[in-house]
Amino acid sequence: MSQIARAWFGKLPANRLEDYVAYVERTGVKELRETEGNRGVQVWTRKDGDLAEIGVISFWDSAEAIERFAGKDINKARYYPEDKTFLLKLEPQLVHYKVEDND
Numbered sequence: 001m002s003q004i005a006r007a008w009f010g011k012l013p014a015n016r017l018e019d020y021v022a023y024v025e026r027t028g029v030k031e032l033r034e035t036e037g038n039r040g041v042q043v044w045t046r047k048d049g050d051l052a053e054i055g056v057i058s059f060w061d062s063a064e065a066i067e068r069f070a071g072k073d074i075n076k077a078r079y080y081p082e083d084k085t086f087l088l089k090l091e092p093q094l095v096h097y098k099v100e101d102n103d
Contacts, residue, residue: 003039004060006070008077008094009053010087017045017052020086024056027080031057037065051088057101066096 021043033058037060044055060066063084066074077094084090 001087004063004066005097005099006058006060006066006074006094007055008057008091009055010083010089011051011053012086012088014047014050014052016086017047017054021045023080023082023086024054027082028056028078032054032056032069033063035060035069037068042058063096070090 017082024043029041029043032038039059039061041059042055042057044053044057046053058069058077063074070076070078075093079090
């Protein structure tokens with residue numbers, strides 16, 4: 001069965017990364033994992049000097065399953081109330097990939 005990977009990335013000050021990861025785990029990651037059709041979530045982080053990047057990659061059965069989390073426009077990024085206090089910019093869109101090799 002093929003899957004879809006939903007990939008979102010954001011940038012923030014490096015000194016706020018640990019607090020933001022904890023916030024993302026309590027909000028978006030928790031809700032992603034609880035959504036029917038979700039097959040897993042990974043959180044990626046990296047620091048580069050004073051900046052940090054975070055990525056949230058979720059895996060899905062179908063576009064319809066993603067809609068249960070994201071709404072009709074699955075390409076629109078979904079944010080939570082405190083995201084704007086951490087992130088340098090709220091990117092309006094994110095991307096989806098077909099997972100070709102899924103052992």
